[in-house]
Amino acid sequence: MKTTVSERKTIIERRERWYAVYTQARHEKKVAERFDEQGVRYFLPTHKILKQWSDRKKWVEEPIFKSYIFVRVGLRKYELVLNTEGVVTFVKFNSFPEPVSDEVIKSLVKLIQSEEEFEVNSEHFEVDEKVKVARGPLKGIIGQVAEVHGKYKLIIHVEVLGRNILVNVNKNQIEKLNR
Numbered sequence: 001m002k003t004t005v006s007e008r009k010t011i012i013e014r015r016e017r018w019y020a021v022y023t024q025a026r027h028e029k030k031v032a033e034r035f036d037e038q039g040v041r042y043f044l045p046t047h048k049i050l051k052q053w054s055d056r057k058k059w060v061e062e063p064i065f066k067s068y069i070f071v072r073v074g075l076r077k078y079e080l081v082l083n084t085e086g087v088v089t090f091v092k093f094n095s096f097p098e099p100v101s102d103e104v105i106k107s108l109v110k111l112i113q114s115e116e117e118f119e120v121n122s123e124h125f126e127v128d129e130k131v132k133v134a135r136g137p138l139k140g141i142i143g144q145v146a147e148v149h150g151k152y153k154l155i156i157h158v159e160v161l162g163r164n165i166l167v168n169v170n171k172n173q174i175e176k177l178n179r
Helices: 028-038 075-082 102-114
Strands: 017-023 041-043 046-052 057-063 068-073 087-090 118-121 130-133 142-148 151-158 163-168 174-176
Touching: 017 028, 017 102, 028 041, 028 068, 041 102, 068 075, 075 087, 102 142, 102 151, 102 163
Parallel strands: none
Antiparallel strands: 017 068, 017 087, 041 068, 046 057, 118 163, 130 142, 130 174, 142 151, 151 163
C-alpha cells in the first residue's frame, strides 16, 4: 500500500526551522517572555509608533504582526511551544505547520534594523517582478515591486501570515532578479 506525502510527513521537521505562531490577542510580548524563560528561540518584530491619547502622545513599541510571533524549533520543542500560555496554534498549511524561510526572517531583521519607514497591510497584490535592493540601507532585501501613485514600493510578502510589508525604495536602488 502506497502512502501519500502528507501521511509520511510528521507534525514538523526534526531539525529546527522558523515557524509562525498565532497568539491570543495582545499577548505577543507575554509569549516572548515565556519563550525566554523556556529557552525557546523566537523573533518578535516590533516597531515604534506614536500613540495618541486624550491627554498625551507617547512612542510605544508594538509588534509588526498583531497576534503573531516567530519561533525556531524542531520536533523536540513543538509541544513546549504549543503548551505555552498565550499560544493558540502554529500557522498551518494543509494541516501542518508551515516553515518560514530563513530569507524572510533575515529580511525582516534587516528592515527593522534599517529604521526605514514602512507600513504593514493584508492587501493582496498581483504577482509582479521580483527584485532585490542593490543599494542603500535595505541592501539585500528581496521582494516584489508594485507601482503606487507613481512611486515604487518594495513589497516583502510574508506568505504564511498573509501580510505584506511595504517599504519606499527609489527605483535606482533596486535591480531585477533573474530567477
